[in-house]
Amino acid sequence: MIDATSAPFREYETGLSEQPLRQGDVLEFIQKEEFPVGWRDTIAIVVTANCDLSFGKHWGTVTYVPAIPFDIYVQQFIIPKIITTECAKSEKILHGLFTQEVATESVERALEMLQLGYPMEEIAVLLPADSKGRSRFEAELQTLGIYWAAQVTLKQCTDSEQYWRHIEGLSIDLDKLRKPKVSSKETFRKEIRSRLRSFPGDTLYLSEPGPGYGGGYVVMLRLIRSIEDSSVALRPADEYHSPGQHRARRIARLKTLYCHRVVQQMAQVFTDIGLPADYEEARDSRLEDYVESWGK
Numbered sequence: 001m002i003d004a005t006s007a008p009f010r011e012y013e014t015g016l017s018e019q020p021l022r023q024g025d026v027l028e029f030i031q032k033e034e035f036p037v038g039w040r041d042t043i044a045i046v047v048t049a050n051c052d053l054s055f056g057k058h059w060g061t062v063t064y065v066p067a068i069p070f071d072i073y074v075q076q077f078i079i080p081k082i083i084t085t086e087c088a089k090s091e092k093i094l095h096g097l098f099t100q101e102v103a104t105e106s107v108e109r110a111l112e113m114l115q116l117g118y119p120m121e122e123i124a125v126l127l128p129a130d131s132k133g134r135s136r137f138e139a140e141l142q143t144l145g146i147y148w149a150a151q152v153t154l155k156q157c158t159d160s161e162q163y164w165r166h167i168e169g170l171s172i173d174l175d176k177l178r179k180p181k182v183s184s185k186e187t188f189r190k191e192i193r194s195r196l197r198s199f200p201g202d203t204l205y206l207s208e209p210g211p212g213y214g215g216g217y218v219v220m221l222r223l224i225r226s227i228e229d230s231s232v233a234l235r236p237a238d239e240y241h242s243p244g245q246h247r248a249r250r251i252a253r254l255k256t257l258y259c260h261r262v263v264q265q266m267a268q269v270f271t272d273i274g275l276p277a278d279y280e281e282a283r284d285s286r287l288e289d290y291v292e293s294w295g296k
Contacts (some may be wrong), residue, residue, distance in 0.1 A: 001107055005268065009162055009205070009207065009208075010208050011206050011207060011208060011209055011254055011255055011258045012026060012208070012209055012210050012211070012252035012253060012254055012255060012258075013210060013252065013254075013255055014251075014252050014253075015237060016234070016250060016252070016253055017234070017235040017236075017260070018040040018235075019234075019253075020053065020054075020234070021046065021053060021062065021229055021232060021234060021250070022046070022050055022253065023046055023047060023048060023049060023050050023053070023259060023263065024046060024110065024253050024254040024255075024256075024258070024259030024262070025045075025046040025132065025250050025252075025253050025254075026043055026044070026045060026046075026209050026210040026213075026250065026251055026252040026253060026254060027043060027045075027064065027211070027227075027232060027248040027249065027250055027251070028043055028248060028249050028251045029043070029044070029247065029248050030233075030246055030247060030248055030249055031040065031246075031247045031248075032104040033066075033225075033247070034288050035250050037183070041068070041069050041070075041072070041138055041213075042066050042067065042068050042249075043066070043067050043209060043210060043213060044064040044065070044066055044067070044225070044227070045064055045065050045066075045067055045209070045219055045254065045259075046062055046063070046064050047064055047065055047148075047191060047224070047262065047263055047266060048062045048063045048064075049061050051178035053229075056262050058229070060228055060229055060230065061226050061227070061228060061229070062226065062227050062228070062229045062232070062284055063224055063225070063226050064224075064225055064226070065219055065220060065223060065224055065225070065229060065262070065266065066219075066220050067206065067209055067218065067219045067220070067226065068217065068220060069203070069215065069217060069218075070215060070216030070217060070275075071160050071215070071216075072160075073203075073218040074192060074196075075154070075157075075160065075163050078192055078196070079154070079167070079188075079192070080151070080154075080196050081195070082188065082191050082192070082195070083147050083151060086140055086143075086147060087148075089146050090117060090140040090141075090143050090144050090147075091107060091111075091140075091144070093105045093136065093140050094110065094137065097133040097136065097137050098127075098128075099128075106126050109126060109204065110123050110126050110137075110141060111141075111144070112147055113126075114141055114144065115148070120138050120141065120142075122182055124137060124138060127154055139177060139178070142177055143174065143177060143178070146170065146177065148175050150166065150167075150170045151293070154167075163283065167185075167188065168185065168233075170184070171183065171185040171188060172184075192280050194256070199218070201265065201268065201269060202220070202221045202222045202269045203218050203219060203220060204218070204219040204221060204222060204261065204262055204265055205217070205218055206218075206219060206254075206258065208253045209254065210252040210254070211249040211251060211252060212251075213251075217263055221262070221265060221266040221269050224266075224271060227247060227248060228247075231245070231246050231247040231248065232246060232247070232249070232250060233247050233249040233250065234249075234250050235250075258290065
């Protein structure tokens with residue numbers, strides 16, 4: 001007998017050939033699907049309720065949420081936020097080099113000139129003649145230039161290896177400019193680690209949602225999509241008898257605990273909806289007028 005504590009951890013179960021499509025089924029795409037982060041290695045988690053599937057109330061259309069590889073999640077959602085935050089820090093420093101009255105206009109003009117390719121000597125004339133912050137001004141502008149170039153380059157990457165090579169290059173360029181006590185590479189690593197300690201409420205991390213899909217996946221709970229149940233191959237024989245007729249195949253089913261977690265967390269995302277301040281003010285004003293009108 002295998003001790004449960006020593007058995008390999010996994011969030012899915014297999015052996016579903018004779019079972020109908022159910023909530024929590026994990027689908028692997030056969031034909032290309034469109035997602036904001038690309039389709040390669042993306043899988044799907046069925047979220048349509050079992051009662052709808054059992055009684056045909058889904059009208060043949062199954063809803064699902066995509067799950068993307070962890071590495072792609074970091075590249076598409078974590079790194080860009082870190083770079084945006086760092087750019088904001090440099091802009092804040094630039095604002096501090098000008099008097100409050102002209103800071104916004106001067107910084108915007110400096111950034112515009114930087115984007116247009118003006119030499120640093122010409123951009124620096126925006127500083128007051130008696131300013132002692134020229135070196136800081138140039139350093140922060142150059143930092144922004146490095147980050148902007150990196151943003152363009154990273155968006156054009158076609159694989160993870162190429163992506164991380166560019167991050168390495170970005171770190172080297174920043175170190176040459178700043179000469180920090182801690183390397184930019186280590187700073188990036190620390191920031192990524194910090195942001196990954198707590199995933200946003202509209203995502204859910206799964207270590208291995210299906211066979212052959214290890215390395216970590218992130219379920220994107222806001223990206224609700226649909227697929228016709230007839231285009232899902234539930235067993236290998238389906239693909240054999242109807243070649244080219246399916247968009248996806250079922251490869252596993254999440255265990256009950258993880259299936260319920262996906263659906264529960266997705267419900268929370270769409271249940272907790274904030275309303276604008278104008279709505280709150282209009283409501284409070286109307287209620288106050290209503291109460292004040294009593295007895296008049």
